Amino acid sequence: MKWHLTLSVLACCVILICGCQGCSKYDGEIQNVSYDPTRELYKEINKSFEDKWLEEKGEKIRVNQSHGGSGAQSRSVIEGNPADVVTLALGYDIDAIVEHGKDLLPSNWQTKLPNNNCPYTSTIVFLVRKGNPKGIHDWDDLLKNDVMIVTPNPQTSGGARWNYLAAWGYMLKQELGDLGALHDPDRAVEVAQAQQKAAEFVQKIFSETKAPAKDTGARGSTTRFAQNGMGDVLLAWENEALLFQSGTGEFEIIVPSLSILTEPPVALVEKNVDAKGTRDIATAYLKFLYEPEAQEIIAKNHYRPTDPTVAAKYAAKFPKLELITVDQVFGGWSKAQKEHFSKGGTYENLVINAGK
Numbered sequence: 001m002k003w004h005l006t007l008s009v010l011a012c013c014v015i016l017i018c019g020c021q022g023c024s025k026y027d028g029e030i031q032n033v034s035y036d037p038t039r040e041l042y043k044e045i046n047k048s049f050e051d052k053w054l055e056e057k058g059e060k061i062r063v064n065q066s067h068g069g070s071g072a073q074s075r076s077v078i079e080g081n082p083a084d085v086v087t088l089a090l091g092y093d094i095d096a097i098v099e100h101g102k103d104l105l106p107s108n109w110q111t112k113l114p115n116n117n118c119p120y121t122s123t124i125v126f127l128v129r130k131g132n133p134k135g136i137h138d139w140d141d142l143l144k145n146d147v148m149i150v151t152p153n154p155q156t157s158g159g160a161r162w163n164y165l166a167a168w169g170y171m172l173k174q175e176l177g178d179l180g181a182l183h184d185p186d187r188a189v190e191v192a193q194a195q196q197k198a199a200e201f202v203q204k205i206f207s208e209t210k211a212p213a214k215d216t217g218a219r220g221s222t223t224r225f226a227q228n229g230m231g232d233v234l235l236a237w238e239n240e241a242l243l244f245q246s247g248t249g250e251f252e253i254i255v256p257s258l259s260i261l262t263e264p265p266v267a268l269v270e271k272n273v274d275a276k277g278t279r280d281i282a283t284a285y286l287k288f289l290y291e292p293e294a295q296e297i298i299a300k301n302h303y304r305p306t307d308p309t310v311a312a313k314y315a316a317k318f319p320k321l322e323l324i325t326v327d328q329v330f331g332g333w334s335k336a337q338k339e340h341f342s343k344g345g346t347y348e349n350l351v352i353n354a355g356k
Contacts, residue, residue: 027059030084030273030282033077035070035158035264036217037240038087041301048297049288053281061281069217070158077101077269084273084282087266089158089218090326091116092333094267102271109267117265119289120303123323124159124166124262126254127225127234127241134232138256139170142205142233149211150231152221154340154347158264159218161341163235166260167205168340169324171198173258179329203350226251237262238318242302261323 034042046063053061066073066081070089077083078101088094091110098107110117128136134147142149152160173179175194181187204210213230215221218240225234226244233254234241245251266286273279288294295310304318305311330336340346 025060026062028061028278028281029064030061030278030285031064031066031082032085032087032285033066033073033081033083034087035073035089036067036152036219037159037222037237037243039065039067039219040243041239041298041303042087044297044301045289045294048293049285052288052293053284063285067217067219069152069156071096071156072216077104082272082276083269084276084278085266085268085286087264089262089264090161090333091263091265092337093158094265095334097267097269104269104271105267106270110265112268113266113286114290115306116263117267118263118306119266119294120264120298120305122238122262122264122303123259123321124162124256125236125238125241125259126256127222127236127244127251128232128254130250130252132252132254136233136254139167139201139258142167142210143201147210147233148231149205149233149235150221150225151206151211151214151235152218153214153216154206156216157218157221159237159240160214160221160235161336162237162260162262164202164206164340164347165326165330165336166256166258166324167202168198169260169329170256170258171201172329173322173324179324182329199346199350202346203354206347206351207354208351238304239302242317246302255319255321258322258324261325263326 032042042065046065049063050061053059070093074088074093074096077086077097086094086097094109097104098109126136128134134144135141136147141147151163154160154164172194175197176190182191213224215224218237222234222236222240222244224230241253245253266289268282268286273282290307292307292310295305295307299305299310299314299317305314326333326336338345
């Protein structure tokens with residue numbers, strides 16, 4: 001009898017334990033799948049949003065974070081990562097989820113929130129060691145014989161794709177003077193020659209000789225440069241450069257004469273939130289990114305806020321420089337991705353195949 005009683009007690013314990021495995025101390029949880037350098041930003045934003053939800057709704061929720069190279073993160077969602085929201089480095093990586101993700105979100109996702117679903121922007125700058133020992137001031141200086149470049153891989157990193165396009169746009173401006181020439185049929189021959197010069201310039205910057213180690217994501221490259229002491233210049237998101245410059249005092253930021261307006265968008269993964277019953281929380285979370293409280297956090301974490309009042313408050317923090325756009329120079333992200341970063345594109349032909 002005692003033996004049977006013991007078995008009964010054990011069975012009850014197993015049932016209780018198994019039953020509690022699905023229990024959560026939270027009233028709701030969502031997952032934000034993001035790109036590499038946003039760890040610090042979203043850690044602070046998530047805490048602020050969780051506190052706000054608890055105060056207003058009386059519910060304890062949690063926002064989980066996932067980070068990696070933007071292209072790799074996009075593929076993880078396509079392959080089944082149950083993201084409620086994505087906050088990636090560029091629009092194409094969300095378009096890829098639309099195209100390959102089996103109705104995870106609609107094709108017009110970029111019309112759902114202000115500023116083409118971009119609650120903040122940034123740009124590409126150079127991070128160099130204190131005193132700028134190699135005398136790097138603009139894109140041309142990257143080709144000095146004694147300069148080693150650190151950049152992530154454009155095939156996996158959104159930041160690296162921005163680096164690549166910024167360098168390409170710089171050389172086009174040097175050759176043409178006026179980027180309006182790109183759309184002038186009377187200057188087609190001149191434009192073709194400038195495009196060839198830009199291709200040669202970018203090939204040198206991303207070559208195995210100049211940039212021998214390319215991490216899958218931007219944070220890996222920052223760690224390689226800032227903590228492991230590799231290289232002379234890091235091609236970096238402005239927010240990433242500001243983060244590491246302010247943290248140690250061992251680095252300087254060089255703002256080139258021309259760079260690119262980087263626009264990291266956000267989106268609701270509608271199929272996932274409906275399956276998980278998290279649409280209300282996830283929708284509120286994305287809208288929160290545009291509110292003054294979150295915009296303050298965005299500015300303090302070195303991203304350029306889109307709220308005009310907050311942007312004016314932090315204007316001195318972000319240097320003014322000439323910024324090209326993907327639409328202006330490359331015809332939008334779909335075209336840029338196909339021509340430059342897809343299989344058989346210019347990056348593969350100029351850098352990977354050239355190194356074989």
